[in-house]
Amino acid sequence: MQREERADELVVHGKVDWKGRKALKHKHGGMKVSLLVLAAFGMENLATLSLAVNFVSYFTGIMHYELADAANMVTNYMGVNYMLSIVVAVLADTWIGRYKSVVISGIVESLGLALLTIQARVGSLTPPICDLYNVRDAHCEKLSGKQEAFLFIGLYLLAFGSAGLKASLPSHGADQFDERDPKEAMQMSSFFNGLFLALCVGGAVSLTFNVYIQDNNGWIWGFGISTVAIVLGTIIFASGLPLYRIHAAHSTNGILEIIQVYVAAIRNRNLPLPANPIQLYEIQQDKEAAVEIEYQPHRDIFRFLDKAAIKSRSDEQPENQETPNPWKLCRVTQVENAKIILSMLPIFCCSIIMTLCLAQLQTFSIQQGSTMNTRIAKHFNIPPASIPIIPVAFLIVFVPFYDRICVPFLRKFTGIPTGITHLQRIGVGLILSSISMAVAAIIEVKRKGVARDNNMLNALPVLQPLPISIFWISFQYFVFGIADMFTYVGLLEFFYSEAPKSLKSTATCFLWCAMALGYFLSSIMVKIVNSATKNITASGGWLQGNNINRNHLNLFYLLLSILSLINFFVYLFVSKRYKYRPQHPAVTGGNSEE
Template sequence: MDMEKVELVEGKVDWKGRRAVKHKHGGMRTAFLVLATFGFENMATLALAVNLVTYFNGVMHFNLADAANQLTNYAGTGYILSILVAILADTFFGRFKTLLVSACFEFVGLALLTVQAHYPSLKPPVCNVFKPTSPCEKVGGGNAALLFIALYILAAGAAGVKATLPSHGADQFDEKDPKETREMSSFFNLLLLAVCLGGVISLTLIVWIQDNRGWDWGFGISTIAMFLGIVVFFSGLPMYRIQAVRGTSALLEIIQVYVAAIRNRNLTLPEDPSDLYEINADKEASIEEEFLPHRPIFGFLDKAAIQRTTPGQTTQPESLNPWKLCRVTQVENAKILLGMVPIFLCTIIMTLCLAQLQTFSIQQGLTMDTSITKNFKIPPASLPIIPVAFLAVIIPIYDRIFVPLASKFTGIPSGITHLQRIGVGLVLSCVSMAVAGIMEVKRKGVARDHNMLDALPVQQPLPISTFWLSFQYFIFGIADMFTYVGLLEFFYSEAPKELKSISTCFLWSSMALGYFFSTVLIKIVNAATRGITSSGGWLAGNNINRNHLNLFYWLLAGMSFLNFFLYLFVSRRYTYRPGSPMLVSKDDQEEDEL
């Protein structure tokens, strides 16, 4: 082939360290391998997210509130660790290697859970947690150590996968190529589709196996699915575009901006922004450097780029102290991350709502009639299959019909702006919690009308179908499609190229804080309501029929409602980075409004 026609991809290499070639490496064909890997990973782990609370409560004998907190602590830890893993990936090891090692960690964690679930000597003695006359022995000692070691190895592995897989998949596209930019937007939509397809199997087959064949079988199938994901991912090694590792911490450069700005706080900003420090773009040493223009926002950070030399005097980069003087581009990168922080904070409440659907809503389903036919019952943990199955249908329609149609009117590759998409999801999460409270009133009303407030759910389910809970799951599923995918694409698209993995961790960090906040909020609510309820708190004890879960759901709906208006305030003031596809014209930025 004529070497003059070979098109190289800037900043990307192949697995041997050579410059990536556009027609050989990357693109949607390799992104499909990443999507398949994410599908297998979610097949392995999504069942845990919705059913582990049952395992903690029914097998390991934690009480209901503690079981919910153990799940949210495990999930929150995984999301928080994603930040550390992302820093290591972007700075030292690269996304591909980090992702492969993390997937192996996840495999080991699942294997350990399988072993513990299989051998009775590694678990507490079997008993019925719903009988107050026969207290159950909670897991302890070496068995508890094995449980938490397995869980947190699994959490560490999941953190690495979440930190690097979306950004590694997006690395397969060239943001400067309009066609590949559109494909990258499709990739983020298909990422949720991969979650849904893996989730369909996880929430049906694996949950059914856990509940009917045993937890060892369920964990074992998850372990096999994770192994298949590793094989599929590794098979794409010769075709991947791999982001070159700088060896220096881009996050450290952001910290340097703040330190330099504080040190220079008494200096006066020049009237002409061109007098701020920037290296010469014409120098051979700076050909590979990124250059961003100065923007008149967060002016206090501009002081980090004030040169102490007189205008026109040459400043030698090798003689500079980076903790006293930073490039304009470096300052602009710090501004980009700072601008994203308020958006990040406004999404924490949504994960707080999600945590309840993975914990208390499952416990609601355990008390209800799960029959589909006389001979078949759906496990309560499989209820999320309803929004997941719907999303599996609606995502291709959204991506292939709505987005192209909307983009003709807006000029935006993704149809609507990322911030508009996030806002729609926040509204729907508020509606979901309000509906959840209404459904809980209906469920408790049936229990009260049939004198079943103290009935054991396993032995005597309430005469009301568990499918009444599908409304809250359905609405929140649509919220997922808008907010979480919108957040991933927003953070990746807006972040500096050296911080792509770290930026996508904004989403996982938001979810981590939501899960941890759920644990804190449950304890606060129980403490605040202990003296005004007969059960010792809205969410106290193991009898959900005696609790006031409906009031808790409505509290979350109210918090979500207030959070949405806060989001409107901060999103309308967000300024997209230069060159962002969300800027519909060169001279004017479209205001983000719903």
Template sequence: MAESKKPDPNELEGFVTCEGKPARKDIHGGIHSTFFVYVMQLFDMLAFFAINVNLVTYFNGVMHMEISESATTLTNFVGTALLLSLLGGLISDSYVDRFRTTIVSAFIELAGYIILLTQAHFGSLKPPPCNLLGPTSVCVKVSGAKTAMLFIGLYLIAIGNGGVKGALPAFGADQFDEKDPKERRKISTYFNMLFFSITAGSSIGVTAVVWVMNNSGWDAGFGFCVGAVSLAIISMVAGRKTYRIRIPEGGPLIRILQVFVAAFRNRKLSTPENPCDLYEIHDKAVNINTEKLLHTNQFRILDKAAISTEGSFQLENNMEPNGWRLCSVTQVEETKVIIRMMPIFACTILISTNLAQLQTFSVAQGLTMDRSMGKHFQIPAASLAIIPLAFLVILTPIYDRLFVPFARKFTGHEAGITHLQRIGVGLVLSTISMAISGLVEVKRKNVAKEHGMLDALFNPLPISVFWLGFQDFVFGVADLFTVVGLMEFFYSEAPVRMRSMATAFSYTSLSLGFFLSSVLVNIVNAATRNITSSHGWLRGNNLNRNHLNLFYWLLAILSMLNFFNYLFWANWYKKKQVAGIQEDKDRV
């Protein structure tokens, strides 16, 4: 009788190569594969962040939209791109693997930049320059087919960038085997360095690309973006022979919906006291790529979905269940994991609202301040975002190379501190940053008052723009803790089949935070209209006579309350339990 073939310890279950062959642990994945991911992320963010900070100028100065319309158009564009990361994550979890989703999305994004480049280059595709020399100025706003071309280009970029954001972070983390303690430790470093790539690319975009746009023309600037995204694609494709590619397993949203439907159908049944009486698929051959989750006691009502009844199976004597009538314990637990994540996700929205202030009101503050560096150079208004980005570029390697090993000696945790602790530290620092922002604004307004410049809107105040560095530094550290901690938390805790969608939650939090910022500004203006002035804290174009400092302190108070709310949910959170894997006691 022939001996059964022993399994190859280097063959990775559920992973293939780009050619569709089984992936091997000793050949595929690891640090050398993530290098290509970092380069892809850097070049992609270089292009995307450059247009984020400068498109308002393009809309207003070239397309002749009004300032308010320009700002709204940009907000809608960025918000759409961030929200579409969920769609990109869903597609890469369900139908197309994360590598191919990233590449296809990048090509869609590239097509959008090419359209913007083409329109910016040819005068016939954009409105004529404004005529300001005659007795009446003539400024024709973009319309018709030219508007359609502009929005097609913009939203191809939004669709493509959303797809990249949804698939790429989880794809890079897939290059490490979380069942191997040595490889699992490197996942934390991966997310730290991915964040470094994001900030480094954004820094180059907000400086070099913005300079090209302002000094060499918009077509040259968009051409720079086309080149950057092309290099991103080339980098990603160059590493194709080294990747581990996880096989997608079908729609995760359908599995979640099945749990709710089956639980509703079984709502009148009593839940067994012993979890072993609930239905579970025990045959590993059913799906080698699915981790088996152990039962937890939270949301016991959903356990009703795993109660086997007459009619639970599709055919008589058939062991395949009807998914809308009977779900396995693992499927129920996957749903519980996503539900448990939602309060943590919600608690991070406000830090994104605080970030929005650094990209809007903080820039407005900088425009009133002395932006000179030496005698012959001034920081461009659109490049003021370089201040917090520069701090992040410096701090991220320090955190990964110095803080993590130092903290690991005391905590024993592979990432230095747990993911939830990391998020909490970021929330505290964000609160402090908003308090400092209020103090810096008081300082700026006092300088305006002392020099009789409260109404001098076009002359810079004799106070350096680098005063904003205090709040930017603290918020940069907050961002480093919260954003990376959140991405790593979502990846490690999400079910294997839902990881792209889960990591995209961090971008969704950012999007909702920006939208919340607009809502808060309107609420504050309406609530304070008759308290300190006739027009509210933040209305009007004269920042020197507004009450931005009070708004910052309001955000600090809300952030502090949000932190205490977070403490409750972080303590309530129960991490997932995977059968057959020895987890760290404080892994999250």
């Protein structure tokens, strides 16, 4: 008997090895194996971040798109990238598994980058080199249909592959730890901190080395290095197959269960709610089954969803009690999980505006930098797309400082293990994003003032940079970098901790989905602003045309700052009304009141 208990301690429950056998703690998973996941995640960001911040230059300078169109292409690409992560996460959890999802996504992303490399190399796949003196007069030849099709195929293969890695790598890395083991639970927390650190380190290399190569050695080398990085990252990850803990056979689909609650609630809309919630349907469990099956106590919120758990007369028949139709009758736990997702929705919506601001730093702010003096040494010019290295480098230092110094200090005053709550952390980031856009507006006023004072408003920026240092725009990046750490890490922790057990593996994708909507909203905002201001500006709109010196980017930044401030006050209202889910739900059968 003791030998069986000892053997049971060595087994990781719910995890198997690559051959389908039970995973063993001493042989599979753990912090050392998770380093392979961190390396792959860092390589993915190394390959793609430089593209995200420098694609506008590629689309305008090489592919001859107008600035507004190029900015929209970037934001659409980023939006599709993040939105697809939800789709890939569902496929990974219910069909192909997370390990296969990572490998397949790495191959697809490598293919997309390879196609972009080929297009940059083959002259017939790009438009003729443009005479820079004629850019302002739009004499540059546009892409042909064949060239544009090749571009979009490569671009969106890249987006799909990147989405798969973002969706599957964090959850697969978390699978390497046993949450029921206190020691491994602490290691899992360190893993998520390491995940963000890997993101920053990979981003730092991307924003310096990759951007320098793209700007000085050409896009053939730029795309080629990104391709090599993804291939290498995929190989590093795949090499750990014999050592990984792999999530065991899939259970029911959490998203499908949420949909079933709404369908059942609509079908039972005419049934009266019982006065006592204990009369709602919940499976009865014995003690052994309760360990493995999640149970959530009933909460008196969103009562209309409770109708999904109302037992009709047909459901009370003995033959229907064991396997009721889930599209007509749902467990109380299933209903409560749907309530949790619904209550998280306002927080989710408030996080979208911040990505709208981030999109401008990856598009228009890069164009700001391209008009300024980039020299930092006698023979060295900093690429405009490398300016985000300032907040990234700061985060590499500040994240460990915040985790090791600030959190324990705050914990003494608040009694909260994380120092401040997830919602408080998100709120700090949201107000800082508004400040960042206000700073960006002020810096743009100063930049245009220099252009006006030197009679350079009509000068072609790429040929005649302004006598103002590019480091002026580092202020807006610096403020937003701090906002990024607070809001996005806070959102990641919030979505993961609050999501139902059946949706834990896809919880991180809620953040990517919010970012996707922010990028799509950015494209819409640019078009709306240009349309609304086309008759009140000489340039035909605040953001119209390729000469940023003649645009009104400062007013656009100010508008975003005001929208972000309004969004912050909305967030204060909804966050105060939010009720955290029970962190230690009951595991015995039957219903109970919280």
